[in-house]
Amino acid sequence: MQMISRSRIAVLTFLLILIPEPLSAAAVGPPPEMQVLERKDLPGGLVREQLRLPGFDPDEAVPAVAIHPASGGPFPVAICLHSFRGAKENLEGWCRDLAARGIFALTIDAHLHGERSIAGIFHGDNIASLGGEYSIWVHQTSIARTVKDIPVILDALARRPDMDASRVAATGVSMGASAAMVLAWREPRVRVVASIVGAVDFWWDVTKIPPGPEQEARKASYGPRLRELVASIDPKPRFGQIPPKALFIASGSRDEYIDIESVRRFVADLEPLYGRDRDRLRLPPFPEAGHGVTEAMWKEAQEWIVRGLGKGPQGAKSR
Numbered sequence: 001m002q003m004i005s006r007s008r009i010a011v012l013t014f015l016l017i018l019i020p021e022p023l024s025a026a027a028v029g030p031p032p033e034m035q036v037l038e039r040k041d042l043p044g045g046l047v048r049e050q051l052r053l054p055g056f057d058p059d060e061a062v063p064a065v066a067i068h069p070a071s072g073g074p075f076p077v078a079i080c081l082h083s084f085r086g087a088k089e090n091l092e093g094w095c096r097d098l099a100a101r102g103i104f105a106l107t108i109d110a111h112l113h114g115e116r117s118i119a120g121i122f123h124g125d126n127i128a129s130l131g132g133e134y135s136i137w138v139h140q141t142s143i144a145r146t147v148k149d150i151p152v153i154l155d156a157l158a159r160r161p162d163m164d165a166s167r168v169a170a171t172g173v174s175m176g177a178s179a180a181m182v183l184a185w186r187e188p189r190v191r192v193v194a195s196i197v198g199a200v201d202f203w204w205d206v207t208k209i210p211p212g213p214e215q216e217a218r219k220a221s222y223g224p225r226l227r228e229l230v231a232s233i234d235p236k237p238r239f240g241q242i243p244p245k246a247l248f249i250a251s252g253s254r255d256e257y258i259d260i261e262s263v264r265r266f267v268a269d270l271e272p273l274y275g276r277d278r279d280r281l282r283l284p285p286f287p288e289a290g291h292g293v294t295e296a297m298w299k300e301a302q303e304w305i306v307r308g309l310g311k312g313p314q315g316a317k318s319r
Contacts, residue, residue: 081170249263
């Protein structure tokens with residue numbers, strides 16, 4: 001093998017120091033824009049837009065559907081996030097409900113879902129039950145990457161004159177609700193959150209084991225990358241970063257996937273941090289509900305979003 005002389009190594013090192021690292025296209029070009037693929041009028045003075053939005057990965061567009069009033073604005077924004085193995089189309093009804101009340105409602109395909117799915121990704125009959133390392137990886141990666149898409153999406157939406165980027169809500173069902181909880185502690189522009197049948201304690205959710213020695217043993221059985229992934233997005237250790245955002249959590253007492261007691265403990269820990277703004281935190285009882293969105297849940301969540309987005313700057317009370 002031919003040897004490289006020390007003098008040549010010195011020259012190459014010198015050149016590497018002098019020559020700057022190439023800039024990415026995103027760094028030297030204009031900020032990524034949204035693409036409107038289709039625009040269609042809907043009854044009730046609404047418009048439906050099929051969009052391609054920029055996301056965390058500059059090479060992967062985020063498919064989306066927006067429904068909003070046909071005229072007026074700027075409108076507050078609500079991001080609607082679907083469940084595990086779902087797609088953006090599942091929540092178009094939610095978007096219509098919110099748009100009819102003067103909100104720019106957006107639903108996107110989560111990472112690995114809908115138009116972003118990969119063939120065979122959801123293999124196995126019990127993948128939704130989590131517990132196994134593969135199913136946890138798919139579920140938590142979907143949440144983590146989707147949450148990273150949201151800041152880039154909000155940047156793109158902020159350039160639209162019909163959108164008010166200072167008033168943003170996040171809502172979702174099941175996995176989408178868990179993603180909304182991550183946005184609650186992580187994204188400062190999201191000021192209102194409505195989580196419906198989603199987890200707040202991610203380690204309980206992925207192991208289905210209460211905190212304690214048995215859960216710790218299960219966590220230790222997973223690889224280090226998976227443990228890092230769950231720990232990087234879990235709201236439970238970061239609940240102090242949520243107040244004073246308006247937080248609504250709907251969880252059924254008969255939910256077979258989400259432990260209602262873990263949700264109650266989470267809210268009890270949050271209560272003292274809200275102080276005089278205690279009315280910005282709500283966990284209504286749904287004693288007969290399971291792991292599904294009831295009409296009563298969505299009605300209360302919808303009212304919460306509308307009231308929360310209708311007020312002034314973050315920190316103002318939602319009544």
